[in-house]
Amino acid sequence: MPEPILQLLLIPLIKIVVLLVVVLLIVAYLTYAERKILAYMQVRLGPNRVGPKGWLQPVADGLKLFVKEDLVPGGAEKLVFMIAPAIVMVPALVMFAVIPFGEPFQIAGMTVTPYLADINIALLFILGVSSLGVFGIILGGWSSNNKFSLMGGLRSAAQMVSYEIPMGFAVASAVLMAGTLSMVGIVEAQRAAHIWFFLPGILGFGIYWVCGVAETNRNPFDLPEAEAELVAGFHTEYSGMKFALFYLAEYANMMIVSAMAVVLFCGGWLPPFPNLLAGLWALPVLAWIPGAFWFLAKMSFFLFCYIWFRGTFPRYRFDQLMNVGWKWLFPLSLANVMLVALGVLLLKG
Amino acid sequence: MDFLVSHFAEILFYILAALAVLGSIGVITLKNPVHAALSLLGTFFIVAVLFVLQHAEFLAAVQVMVYAGGIMVLFLFVIMLVSVKGLKTQAAFLSPLIPVAVIGAILVGALIASAVLLGVFATGNAGPEALQMVDGEILGNTEAVGMVLYTKYLVPFEVVSVVLLVAMIGAIVFGRKDRFIGEHEGEVGS
Numbered sequence A: 001m002p003e004p005i006l007q008l009l010l011i012p013l014i015k016i017v018v019l020l021v022v023v024l025l026i027v028a029y030l031t032y033a034e035r036k037i038l039a040y041m042q043v044r045l046g047p048n049r050v051g052p053k054g055w056l057q058p059v060a061d062g063l064k065l066f067v068k069e070d071l072v073p074g075g076a077e078k079l080v081f082m083i084a085p086a087i088v089m090v091p092a093l094v095m096f097a098v099i100p101f102g103e104p105f106q107i108a109g110m111t112v113t114p115y116l117a118d119i120n121i122a123l124l125f126i127l128g129v130s131s132l133g134v135f136g137i138i139l140g141g142w143s144s145n146n147k148f149s150l151m152g153g154l155r156s157a158a159q160m161v162s163y164e165i166p167m168g169f170a171v172a173s174a175v176l177m178a179g180t181l182s183m184v185g186i187v188e189a190q191r192a193a194h195i196w197f198f199l200p201g202i203l204g205f206g207i208y209w210v211c212g213v214a215e216t217n218r219n220p221f222d223l224p225e226a227e228a229e230l231v232a233g234f235h236t237e238y239s240g241m242k243f244a245l246f247y248l249a250e251y252a253n254m255m256i257v258s259a260m261a262v263v264l265f266c267g268g269w270l271p272p273f274p275n276l277l278a279g280l281w282a283l284p285v286l287a288w289i290p291g292a293f294w295f296l297a298k299m300s301f302f303l304f305c306y307i308w309f310r311g312t313f314p315r316y317r318f319d320q321l322m323n324v325g326w327k328w329l330f331p332l333s334l335a336n337v338m339l340v341a342l343g344v345l346l347l348k349g
Numbered sequence B: 001m002d003f004l005v006s007h008f009a010e011i012l013f014y015i016l017a018a019l020a021v022l023g024s025i026g027v028i029t030l031k032n033p034v035h036a037a038l039s040l041l042g043t044f045f046i047v048a049v050l051f052v053l054q055h056a057e058f059l060a061a062v063q064v065m066v067y068a069g070g071i072m073v074l075f076l077f078v079i080m081l082v083s084v085k086g087l088k089t090q091a092a093f094l095s096p097l098i099p100v101a102v103i104g105a106i107l108v109g110a111l112i113a114s115a116v117l118l119g120v121f122a123t124g125n126a127g128p129e130a131l132q133m134v135d136g137e138i139l140g141n142t143e144a145v146g147m148v149l150y151t152k153y154l155v156p157f158e159v160v161s162v163v164l165l166v167a168m169i170g171a172i173v174f175g176r177k178d179r180f181i182g183e184h185e186g187e188v189g190s
Helices: A003-041 A057-067 A078-098 A122-143 A147-178 A183-193 A202-215 A240-265 A291-312 A318-348 B002-006 B008-029 B033-053 B057-081 B095-118 B120-125 B141-152 B154-175
Strands: A105-107 A110-112
Touching (some): A078 A240, A122 A147, A122 A183, A122 A240, B057 B141, B141 B154
Antiparallel strands (some): A105 A110
């Protein structure tokens, strides 16, 4: 095979396959982790029948969802009903293309980058693609021809459109500190600055994380699927594999929000405490640990926080949700961007 | 095969351009307003890909972000105002629009003709880096757009933002019927 085709097609193709398999595996076991952690928080055992300690539970769940009957409600708008889960799932997976899991390394004389693409607008790409996901939710809710679904979809649209704005400003504060929109560039800027951005940008980091939880429709912001009021919200009428796509997309989006928090504010693949332990990280044993390990460790922490919140906080009321978003987070994030811009101007000249 | 490889960008451009045209035809011909709005979303998405082909990544991302939000609001209006059951019987609203379409075609034709005559398209061969240059240096599309927007076109940019602000305040004023219409016409039922 000629060299350029190998470089252009084969290597990205292998990377895409590896990335998809790894992401979907993590997503599958995230559902297991959630059930297990929630169980321990509520002094239960959680899934423990399929395989040792319930390890095969996600596989069993997947099989069950595959073979379940795929119902389409009578009055549903068929075409839209069919493509809505895909509109949710595709953006959730596409965003992983620009997440840098580690730094480039050498193997068999070739430089391998543990990310698909380092594009100079990676952050805008993520924000843009993530804004497409909400279409699937509202279309799924609308096409189901069900009041509860429609209400869930509308709530979700209002919530995601509202919280996108403070989230954008919080992300902008990290961009101001880094001076680039490239994900790899942002991590490199934190290496060069010898400080992770969550320390100077603690306010932006907090706003980002709250908005991130709200964007993924998770507790305490899970009003679109508030079971006490809306049955199951926008996916009430979905069953089988279509429901599974909504479900998986939610977990994939959680991973994206966590990965973004790691890249923007917590130093990406850099080892922890770059200042305090600089001498320690120079030790050959610790330097050997790949960056991807630190990245996944930090991402796991944020994913744990998601589950922790679910086990801890009660759900917001809808007017409280809108108040927090528009009257608190939005002005705060705006002030934060101005403060950070001033700080960057004073420090860098 | 060689032709395919060497003209890959052009072939891609024509395929995408055809899809964009198809999508925009779908916007005005599809009877179901939700399908039409979806078609509009697809068209904007393809236009964003066309921007990427021209090495204008920033414009592509902004295109998706801005229009995705805009169409979201359009969806909400459709869902609020149109019921699913009434859609099937609705007649195509294309035929009364034919005279309008003819006039529109003539105007667009005149616009393109004048653009060709004035040589607007003559700078088309500026190379792939034309949209990424800042002071003769290739920095990237984001930097190039920012530099042009905040130096050369600063005044028009600020004027446009004031116009948008006025439109926004106007929408809020019209939306508050309790204060401005209600005084004269009594309670407006909702």
